[in-house]
Amino acid sequence: MHSLDRFASDKLAHLEHASLRRVLADSVRDGLYVERGGRKLLSFSCNDYLNLSHHPAVKAAAMAAIELYGAGAGASRLVTGNHPLLTQLEEKLARLKGTDAACVFGSGYLANFGIIPALTGRDDLILIDRLSHACIHAGAQLSGAACLIFDHNDTSHAETLLKAHRSRYRHALLVTEGVFSMDGDRAPLMPLASLCQAFDCWFMIDDAHGLGVLGDGKGSAAETGCTANIPLQMGTLSKAAGSYGGYLCASKPVIDLIKTRARTFIYSTGLPPASAAAACAALDIIACDPSLTRLPLAKAQHFTKRLGLPLAQSPIVPLIIGAPEDALAASQFLSSEGFLVTAIRPPTVPAGTARLRIAFTAAHPDAGIERLALLLAAYLERQSPCLASS
Numbered sequence: 001m002h003s004l005d006r007f008a009s010d011k012l013a014h015l016e017h018a019s020l021r022r023v024l025a026d027s028v029r030d031g032l033y034v035e036r037g038g039r040k041l042l043s044f045s046c047n048d049y050l051n052l053s054h055h056p057a058v059k060a061a062a063m064a065a066i067e068l069y070g071a072g073a074g075a076s077r078l079v080t081g082n083h084p085l086l087t088q089l090e091e092k093l094a095r096l097k098g099t100d101a102a103c104v105f106g107s108g109y110l111a112n113f114g115i116i117p118a119l120t121g122r123d124d125l126i127l128i129d130r131l132s133h134a135c136i137h138a139g140a141q142l143s144g145a146a147c148l149i150f151d152h153n154d155t156s157h158a159e160t161l162l163k164a165h166r167s168r169y170r171h172a173l174l175v176t177e178g179v180f181s182m183d184g185d186r187a188p189l190m191p192l193a194s195l196c197q198a199f200d201c202w203f204m205i206d207d208a209h210g211l212g213v214l215g216d217g218k219g220s221a222a223e224t225g226c227t228a229n230i231p232l233q234m235g236t237l238s239k240a241a242g243s244y245g246g247y248l249c250a251s252k253p254v255i256d257l258i259k260t261r262a263r264t265f266i267y268s269t270g271l272p273p274a275s276a277a278a279a280c281a282a283l284d285i286i287a288c289d290p291s292l293t294r295l296p297l298a299k300a301q302h303f304t305k306r307l308g309l310p311l312a313q314s315p316i317v318p319l320i321i322g323a324p325e326d327a328l329a330a331s332q333f334l335s336s337e338g339f340l341v342t343a344i345r346p347p348t349v350p351a352g353t354a355r356l357r358i359a360f361t362a363a364h365p366d367a368g369i370e371r372l373a374l375l376l377a378a379y380l381e382r383q384s385p386c387l388a389s390s
């Protein structure tokens with residue numbers, strides 16, 4: 001066997017043994033249900049929090065854009081890929097987020113991978129919440145700046161690190177998530193913003209899971225009333241907006257700099273017209289229907305009350321199981337009962353905290369939520385009476 005294939009096979013066998021190998025399953029979504037292997041499952045594993053990926057107006061906008069502008073952007077935005085829908089999309093984002101300007105990237109991952117190295121370099125310091133998304137850590141590493149990790153949502157720890165290290169660096173950047181993708185909890189934005197102000201540290205939030213579901217759809221900063229204190233608001237259009245693409249909302253000079261320096265913006269093809277048009281239509285719905293944006297959190301909170309869990313702070317509810325094989329077994333049990341709740345395992349989450357990540361959407365039927373709660377309560381009681389009552 002070729003050494004490359006042997007390397008891959010050995011690595012896969014090791015992952016398989018630890019219940020950490022990931023495999024793809026064909027999934028046909030209709031916005032709420034997912035068809036897999038001929039079975040239709042009620043999905044609690046989609047980030048399409050407002051079910052907008054299948055909204056008639058969103059789909060119609062995407063189809064019309066293809067007719068007008070074609071299927072692909074054809075080049076990077078700085079060459080010929082800057083179709084007018086991208087400018088419209090940036091204007092809508094800036095308006096919704098309350099900033100001067102916005103910049104749209106090919107994805108949220110590309111956004112973080114481009115923004116952070118464009119703003120920081122070798123002489124700078126970056127502080128990151130321990131549970132931040134992989135693309136934040138990746139962007140920080142790429143920048144060449146010194147990276148320090150502060151304990152999850154621990155403003156005092158971040159302060160201790162800034163006190164000890166800030167003076168040795170030219171610029172400092174603190175990055176956290178508005179809503180944590182795998183835990184569903186929210187960052188203490190106000191205290192972190194004050195801390196950043198005190199240490200001349202730039203504050204950036206990744207609000208991938210806040211847009212559309214908090215602050216009447218405007219996101220975590222609006223929910224907390226500190227939009228003006230967060231100069232860098234990054235997010236994605238692939239979750240509540242039901243489309244694809246990433247963005248940064250910030251001041252005009254920052255956005256102008258990003259558009260001329262961020263490598264994932266400059267050296268990557270522009271977002272396809274259909275994705276931009278779909279996102280524009282979705283943002284219009286979000287901006288004018290606050291009652292829709294409140295539903296996912298309301299449903300998540302009903303579920304957590306029903307199960308006696310800490311009150312949900314976002315549409316994401318984690319149920320920590322522990323070992324990866326146990327999380328997989330719980331997911332398989334729910335699948336046999338007609339529910340799709342995927343198991344999240346390391347390295348996406350820390351070792352020993354494999355979990356079910358339950359994501360609520362505006363359209364989830366109350367009866368389905370009730371049945372899921374009953375099944376989970378019974379399952380946890382059977383597996384581990386201590387866990388069920390903790």
Ligand SMILES: Cc1ncc(COP(=O)(O)O)c(C=O)c1O
Pocket residue numbers: 107108109110133135177181206208209236237238244245246
């Ligand atoms: C917190 C967070 N940031 C960034 C991303 C990446 O966004 P995208 O899927 O648009 O690449 C995700 C999605 O997985 C996320 O959860």
